[in-house]
Amino acid sequence: MTDADANRRDADASERRDPDALIRRAGRRGDPNHDQHFLVDDRVLDRIPGYAEETDADLSHVLEVGGGPGALTDRLLGAAEEVTVIERDPDFAAFLREEFADEVEAGRLHVEEGDALELDLPDFTTSISNLPYGVSSEIAFRLLPLKKPLVLMFQQEFAERMAAEAGTDEYGRLSVTSQHYADVEVVEPVPKEAFSPAPEVQSAIVRTTPRDPDYEVEDEEFFLRFVKAVFTQRRKTIRNAIRNTPHISGLEDADAAVDAIADGETNLDPDILSKRAGNLAPETFAALAVAAARHGGYDG
Structure with a gap:
């Protein structure tokens, strides 16, 4: 890690962008009908990049799916050398380019407008994202086979099923399929109040560490x-x-x-x-x- 990288990561918390202020500057609140629930709790936002750093995940190029008004994007830029954000909403994509114009000009931030299930993904090293819940399963299973470290926000029930062990009530197809690609941990529950607008369900942050399974399949x-x-x-x-x-x-x-x-x-x-x-x-x-x-x- 270069001195510049260390300085960015260790910057005083007062320099972090305020999530509520970002929403105000964007001029649009999240729309639950379009699966937009923006993480606004500073404490949770500040912890998220650390979950990847704890496992020495490569943060040279971080992929974020669903940037919204950019609160998590801001934290990722403080930890990563380069960030690519995929944002389906054209208004928020335009706002991210404007709000982070210096980082875009420096080549540290790339904003791709479109659907993460359809776009060609960049050659990222780690993905850290607050996923839109309606497509979180589909996006997760686009990312998992790529064998890259992931730190992703899900509905809590979904997260617990991903990490469940055989013989438990939560264990099922999702558990077997997720754990075929990686070790899966639920690292933090996140209350509804951490989001704006608040979703109807609790959430949780999942960390996956890629590894080959300890068994073989022929197909x-x-x-x-x-x-x-x-x-x-x-x-x-x-x-x-x-x-x-x-x-x-x-x-x-x-x-x-x-x-x-x-x-x-x-x-x-x-x-x-x-x-x-x-x-x-x-x-x-x-x-x-x-x-x-x-x-x-x-x-x-």
Whole structure:
């Protein structure tokens, strides 16, 4: 880190832009109907970049999705060498370019107007974002496979499901899929009052640290489809969940897959067929998916 970087990060808090003042200068409040809930609590805003720094995440180029009036953008510029903001609202995109004109001119801030699900993403090193809740799942699963560190704001229920362990009520497809790509931690709950306007639900900050899973799958796309399929029948036994969902998993012969496991033709304990999805660890799902694909075929 250069001396200039250190000076930016250690700047006195009084130099940080006030979130409420940013909203006033932007001339527009957040619109809940357009999924706009702006984080205005200075204490939370100041802590967010630190969650990435704690794990030595590379902050040379930070991606922010949904900049709004720029309160988090301001904090990111204090910690990162370069920031790219993707903002769908043209008015807020224009405001960010004006408010942070010096940083834009210096090449430290890039504002891309458009939909984060459609735009080509820059070659970022870490993403730190207060995501629009309506598309948070889709954006998260665009970012997770890129294997970059993430610090993202979600609805609290969603965040807890991402980080849940097998056997808990919150554990499900979201848990298995998220943890396939990264270690997932809920690092801070955030109350409704930290936002303007306040959302109807509590929020939480999630940190993901990319890593390879400690299991192997032969076809990642099939594995993810298989997990999705089985969890649509989470109250059923694995036997019935596999048999009932070939239209989701893509298995060509679900009965053959089940029969092979039941008859001991795989390295799985046949008793697994009597269990339910919520009690199976991700590595067990991986082994199930491999066995099912080998013996049942799939339309991959």
